[in-house]
Amino acid sequence: MKLKGPRAIPVQPAPQSLLPSSRYRRLRVAIVSDAIAGRNGLGTYYMDLIEHLRGHVGCIELLGPIADRDAQLERFSVPMPGDKTQRMVYPNRCELRRRLDDLRPNLVIVPTLGAFSYFALLYAREKRIPVAIAHHTNFDRLLSLYWPRVISKPLGWMLRKVNRWLITQAGMVVSLNSEAYQDAVSLGARNVRIMGTPVACDFLRHPHSHRNAPIRRVIFVGRLAAEKGVGEVLDAATIHSKIQFAIAGDGPGRDMVCDAAERLSNVSYLGWLSRDRVREEIDQNDVLVLPSAIEAFGTVALEALARRRYVLLRRECGIAKWPSLAAGLFHIESNETVADSLDRMLNMTSVDLERQAEPSWSAVHDFNHHTLRKWLSFLADAAIGEAPMQQSDAA
Incomplete structure (x- = not known):
């Protein structure tokens, strides 16, 4: 059974639950990330998600560093420990605040640990805007691949403490698989939902x-x-x-x-x-x-x-x-x-x-449509602070 030539994948219409509704149209979402847009999996995840959801919500934007460097938004950066091809970026706080003011979000999503995320969290607390945390990375496993135990263990403990604090600031938490779900719960997350990944x-x-x-x-x-x-x-x-x-x-x-x-x-x-x-x-x-x-x-x-x-x-x-x-x-x-x-x-x-x-x-x-439906529901619930605990759809 060999494919005989180019074959177009049909572009399926959005299911009824994805069509615009007043519940979604009121959403103004700011995703503030420290990951450089498009440079890794996390950096592309939200670009793809926004591409799909932009037509269904009032506004959704990604704020953070970009590959070519945004001179107005990025004050300075240093190479990422263990990977000099990536950067840890410190934002221009006034510019970040100005862009958030222009966006007028009623929900802030924080998917990373870093300066951008921290200042976005402070902004949301000051403005009394609901915050959702995206839990992506198991730092204990990652650090152990780059540093000996004498370094990775205390560093992992510190990052876990920061992550625990960050999660407790959120009304809702999103994770990408069942393992991350369990990890978020162990860190004290009260309301966790598992999302799939959109396809560009x-x-x-x-x-x-x-x-x-x-x-x-x-x-x-x-x-x-x-x-x-x-x-x-x-x-x-x-x-x-x-x-x-x-x-x-x-x-x-x-x-x-x-x-x-x-x-x-x-x-x-x-x-x-x-x-x-x-x-x-x-x-x-x-x-x-x-x-x-x-x-x-x-x-x-x-x-x-x-x-x-x-x-x-x-x-x-x-x-x-x-x-x-x-x-x-x-x-x-x-x-x-x-x-x-x-x-x-x-x-x-x-x-x-x-x-x-x-x-x-x-x-x-079907997986892509399922992911988008789940995200729209998550965003709407998180924006009004109504988030019953949901179990995983994943194995």
Whole structure:
């Protein structure tokens, strides 16, 4: 069962519950983030969400640092510890306040720990605006990958204390999977909801190209960092010399990737890519591999499913905890390397590969609509402070 040519994914109309209503039209939402827009999963999550929701709410804007630096909003920055390709930014408080005043929000969402988030929280308290916290990152697991225990343990304890305080300031908390949900509850969150991840509109609307049969090309897209497992992808390239591997992204592992691209004829380093280029490169490949040890959701995996590509990842990735999407994923088991798992896929027929992947491909549109419905409901409840505890929709 091989795709015979470009195939347009139909753009489905918004379900009735997504159509504009007075409840949503009154919403004016400020999302204030310390993550640089578009530079990592968290930085793209809210850009994609806003793209979908802008037509359904009164106003929704993302305020925070951008890749090209906003000279008016950003006072100064320093390299992120452990990753000099990212920045910790201190805002111009007067400019941030001015932009918030212009927006006149009736809900402030804080998805990060940092100076932008802190000043947004102070602003919301002063103006008596409801605050919602987005709980994305398990700092204990992340820090242990970069520093020895003698450093990571006290630093993780400090960040957890800050996170606990931040969560207690919020009327509601959002998390991206069941593990983050439980972590938020353990930190003292009273009202937590689990959200899915939206798919960027371009990934849904553009026709996708056919895949190779058998598999010939594999791509990794993400931050080139220890927790993302890019080293395992390069090891797999060494073993599977007849398969072409493309690596897209930036981070502290860039030199390692560049060295491998010079040494191995089947490895190409694409650098950091715009979202349009990410879509184009995914379409040029057959398998997206995401061997992350820590991944709150894995937006790029969802994007690859939207492009009807095979997705190979670890069960720890947040997307694997959503039953409708997990059904068609290919897994790197705990006792396997990326090379081992890819070898299993290479030994499957094209018919068997597509039969396994089809349930996840078919679930993407419904999952996207479900995510948007949940977000609209969350925003409306959070803005008026009515938030009954809701359990997870994820496994």
